[in-house]
Amino acid sequence: MSYRRALIPAVVGSLLLTVFLWWAGASDLALQLRGSTSVFDPQSAGELRRWLTPWSYDPPAVPLSGGAGDGDSALSGGGQYAGLYSTAMQIRFVAVFVFFLAGALLLVRRLPPARGRTPATLLALWAWGPVAGTLAVTVSAPWLIASRGHGSFRVLPQLASVVASSGPVVVFAALVTAPLTVLVAHTALKGTEPPPRREVPPRAARLAASAGTAVVALSLVLLSYESVAARIQTSFDGGGLLSEPGDLLRTWLLLGGWSGPGTAPLGDWLLYRAADVLVLTVVWWALRLLPGLLTRPTVPAMAVGAVCATVLGLLASQVLHMAVDDTSAVWGPVYVFSHLGEGVPAALTFGVLAGLVSLATLRLAGGSDSGTVVE
Numbered sequence: 001m002s003y004r005r006a007l008i009p010a011v012v013g014s015l016l017l018t019v020f021l022w023w024a025g026a027s028d029l030a031l032q033l034r035g036s037t038s039v040f041d042p043q044s045a046g047e048l049r050r051w052l053t054p055w056s057y058d059p060p061a062v063p064l065s066g067g068a069g070d071g072d073s074a075l076s077g078g079g080q081y082a083g084l085y086s087t088a089m090q091i092r093f094v095a096v097f098v099f100f101l102a103g104a105l106l107l108v109r110r111l112p113p114a115r116g117r118t119p120a121t122l123l124a125l126w127a128w129g130p131v132a133g134t135l136a137v138t139v140s141a142p143w144l145i146a147s148r149g150h151g152s153f154r155v156l157p158q159l160a161s162v163v164a165s166s167g168p169v170v171v172f173a174a175l176v177t178a179p180l181t182v183l184v185a186h187t188a189l190k191g192t193e194p195p196p197r198r199e200v201p202p203r204a205a206r207l208a209a210s211a212g213t214a215v216v217a218l219s220l221v222l223l224s225y226e227s228v229a230a231r232i233q234t235s236f237d238g239g240g241l242l243s244e245p246g247d248l249l250r251t252w253l254l255l256g257g258w259s260g261p262g263t264a265p266l267g268d269w270l271l272y273r274a275a276d277v278l279v280l281t282v283v284w285w286a287l288r289l290l291p292g293l294l295t296r297p298t299v300p301a302m303a304v305g306a307v308c309a310t311v312l313g314l315l316a317s318q319v320l321h322m323a324v325d326d327t328s329a330v331w332g333p334v335y336v337f338s339h340l341g342e343g344v345p346a347a348l349t350f351g352v353l354a355g356l357v358s359l360a361t362l363r364l365a366g367g368s369d370s371g372t373v374v375e
Contacts, residue, residue, distance in 0.1 A: 232246065
């Protein structure tokens, strides 16, 4: 599929995702009205506001300057901080448009919805939405931190908090955006010859998938173990603005967190470990199929595809956790979805590495160039 034809659905999908997120952020005002607690219980209303706050153009209710002041100087300072917040949100929405456009353009071109690829294209575009949201909040984080008035205090922990704040709203917005983008891509493909599929040697595909999955398992199994994760987060000390990278490293390196059964029932512990196994199973299966689904297994396509596979694995495990979660009766039904989309920064880190390792293994095994075309 040519870039010209792929650009149309990519632009449409980017506009839709940006509009949905803008609309969601604007809805934050509705939850501040007095009657909102008659529609949602207080816990659910508070949780929804937490979801929508990262995409709200309205500044927080607390003073943005972070300090007390009198007269014109205080008003002027507050206006400057409010201006920084507005700039951060402008950068955030432009960035989410650009990042989703770049990923969707690559996915629609290398994974066009034709010849049995439609489900894969749909899932990949859905998974790319939270990645675009994470990158957008990361790019806009310096302005947002500065707007709080204490940007020189614990910079890296603040940055980690902002990076992890895109929230479940991006997952739901991408869930609506992905099928509409695929529908437009189907229309753009009309009148053209559907790109053929490649048949990759099974042994090479399995080796590549296993190598890529091992990279993801490095984070999910080794780095996410309680004692290792604690060492990552607490082993750095010293002075200066950049003396506390533990929280930031944890955000970008850890796909989860686990420990031994301890005092917890063995059945519950095994159920949570089953969710981790589900992540690796989804990643392995996606990487096994990806070289044959792509029109050409290039480095960018494999990297983005592996990121999407890792995000899909995380979403699948989080849905499994939701199915066994019994806290909705206490915290409200909205709380069940509160962890949806967590771990995306680490999925981006290790997804890219998994894609590169998988492609290198595929080429060494002779599966990249020797794959035959299936008409």
